[in-house]
Amino acid sequence: MSGDGSLDRLKRDGRVVVVGASLAGLRAAETLREKGFAGSLTMVGDEPYEPYDRPPLSKQVLLGRATPDHTSLPRRRALDARWRLGVAASGLDMAARRVRLADGDEVEYDRLLIATGVRARPWPKESEAELDGVFVLRTRDDAAGLERALARNPRRVLVVGAGFTGSEIASACRERGIAVTVAERAAAPLVGALGGVVGQVAAELQREHGVDLRCGIMVTGLEGDTGNRVRAAHLSDGNTVEVDVVVVCLGALRNTEWLAGSGLGAGPRGIACDAGCRAFDIRGIVTDDVYVAGDVARSPHPLFGYQFLSLEHWGNAVAQAETAAHNMMSESVDRRPHIWVPAFWSSQFGVNIKSVGVPSMGTEILIAQGALGERRFTGVYGYQGRVIGAVTFDQTKWLQFYQQLIETTAPFPPSFPTVDRRPEGQRPVDADFPDPSVPTSGPTVTLTGYSPADRRMTFTPAGH
Numbered sequence: 533m534s535g536d537g538s539l540d541r542l543k544r545d546g547r548v549v550v551v552g553a554s555l556a557g558l559r560a561a562e563t564l565r566e567k568g569f570a571g572s573l574t575m576v577g578d579e580p581y582e583p584y585d586r587p588p589l590s591k592q593v594l595l596g597r598a599t600p601d602h603t604s605l606p607r608r609r610a611l612d613a614r615w616r617l618g619v620a621a622s623g624l625d626m627a628a629r630r631v632r633l634a635d636g637d638e639v640e641y642d643r644l645l646i647a648t649g650v651r652a653r654p655w656p657k658e659s660e661a662e663l664d665g666v667f668v669l670r671t672r673d674d675a676a677g678l679e680r681a682l683a684r685n686p687r688r689v690l691v692v693g694a695g696f697t698g699s700e701i702a703s704a705c706r707e708r709g710i711a712v713t714v715a716e717r718a719a720a721p722l723v724g725a726l727g728g729v730v731g732q733v734a735a736e737l738q739r740e741h742g743v744d745l746r747c748g749i750m751v752t753g754l755e756g757d758t759g760n761r762v763r764a765a766h767l768s769d770g771n772t773v774e775v776d777v778v779v780v781c782l783g784a785l786r787n788t789e790w791l792a793g794s795g796l797g798a799g800p801r802g803i804a805c806d807a808g809c810r811a812f813d814i815r816g817i818v819t820d821d822v823y824v825a826g827d828v829a830r831s832p833h834p835l836f837g838y839q840f841l842s843l844e845h846w847g848n849a850v851a852q853a854e855t856a857a858h859n860m861m862s863e864s865v866d867r868r869p870h871i872w873v874p875a876f877w878s879s880q881f882g883v884n885i886k887s888v889g890v891p892s893m894g895t896e897i898l899i900a901q902g903a904l905g906e907r908r909f910t911g912v913y914g915y916q917g918r919v920i921g922a923v924t925f926d927q928t929k930w931l932q933f934y935q936q937l938i939e940t941t942a943p944f945p946p947s948f949p950t951v952d953r954r955p956e957g958q959r960p961v962d963a964d965f966p967d968p969s970v971p972t973s974g975p976t977v978t979l980t981g982y983s984p985a986d987r988r989m990t991f992t993p994a995g996h
């Protein structure tokens with residue numbers, strides 16, 4: 533598109549389809565209208581609800597402080613869109629610029645935005661996943677079901693996996709006075725995101741709040757009673773825990789299956805796109821009319837060595853959706869890159885945890901302010917001599933400062949003095965992230981053999 537009037541025509545009476553009617557989809561649609569798009573806008577969402585907010589589902593909703601139907605996302609403006617809710621997109625014909633829907637309908641587009649996000653990874657053994665009392669937590673309906681189960685005062689809840697979602701659920705259970713066991717394969721909670729040094733603080737927090745935390749442990753099986761209700765879980769150390777509720781928190785799967793065979797570069801790791809949110813096709817060539825945003829996207833980030841990052845962060849979904857919408861309605865010279873600095877928050881066990889940058893890329897950590905033992909500190913992550921991430925426990929006010937250090941590739945360790953720098957902050961230590969060469973929960977593919985004739989590919993399915 534190059535000043536030939538086609539952008540004006542697109543803005544005036546073009547057709548935009550957004551697949552995935554949640555946070556990224558909604559914010560993109562609002563931005564399109566703000567940018568003067570007056571054509572037809574179709575929002576396709578497989579959930580029956582208008583866009584709602586997910587972070588409260590593991591926080592206020594589980595504490596009974598908000599009901600799942602009171603989590604609707606606030607609207608920035610009226611949208612004038614055609615909503616196709618409760619129907620999934622089931623296929624994409626890129627040549628004909630058409631999205632197929634599960635009800636047999638088809639919708640044509642001039643620009644398509646894909647914002648289909650992720651879903652919770654289910655318990656791998658289907659018959660056990662179907663037992664009454666076994667939950668995952670991703671949707672409004674999941675939260676409603678889990679909240680009802682917690683309100684019935686279960687004898688004990690088992691949380692499988694101590695990432696952010698699992699830890700927040702355990703926190704909500706303890707706040708409600710419910711006995712909870714957390715089983716985590718790694719050495720501590722939050723290790724994948726924040727490393728072992730901070731993970732040890734998270735472990736102490738959980739235990740102090742009465743969580744029966746079992747690390748270095750895998751759940752090997754769930755057992756039901758004669759009524760098909762879960763009654764026990766078997767652990768890899770040979771122990772059995774009697775439980776009424778199990779919440780499976782084993783991470784997420786990207787919603788890309790509906791794009792199989794479409795020719796788009798979509799797969800289990802998400803949909804690859806350029807920094808301007810334009811999707812790649814399977815040949816690695818960027819498309820002009822298909823854009824991606826939110827949890828389903830994988831995009832290169834200049835601040836982090838142009839690595840393709842998949843971020844499951846609320847703020848990233850909003851910023852990327854806005855950039856995608858801007859670029860959908862711009863001449864190529866006016867397009868802009870999505871260079872949002874990753875940021876995340878969580879609240880659990882009375883502590884407000886926030887991070888910026890990509891702590892998991894860090895090899896070292898320096899406790900620049902406060903002290904681990906006080907549960908009030910700022911940890912700064914270093915990678916190859918520069919600041920790459922930071923985490924705060926109840927010290928949010930410093931985050932902006934460290935964000936600037938990340939943006940300006942400031943040297944690590946930071947040398948400036950701070951009033952609350954303690955002895956433990958004099959020297960960086962190993963951030964203690966799990967060895968990335970050891971496969972964890974995701975499926976892995978290994979290649980062996982050098983000559984093409986010897987080349988062998990071994991697929992190891994996802995563990996748990």
Ligand SMILES: Cc1cc2nc3c(=O)[nH]c(=O)nc-3n(C[C@H](O)[C@H](O)[C@H](O)COP(=O)(O)OP(=O)(O)OC[C@H]3O[C@@H](n4cnc5c(N)ncnc54)[C@H](O)[C@@H]3O)c2cc1C
Pocket residue numbers: 551552553554555556557576577578579585586587588589590619620621622647648649650651669670671697787790825826827828843844845846847849875876877878879
């Ligand atoms: C319990 C919970 C707590 C969280 N807490 C935090 C937090 O504290 N801080 C933070 O930064 N982030 C948090 N997040 C993450 C944050 O909510 C996500 O980053 C955000 O929702 C991503 O928005 P999205 O629009 O990209 O994807 P999603 O919100 O996943 O939306 C994608 C939508 O597309 C739909 N869809 C999928 N496939 C199709 C299809 N084929 N056709 C039509 N529709 C389809 C899905 O059903 C869904 O409605 C939390 C998430 C959860 C689940």
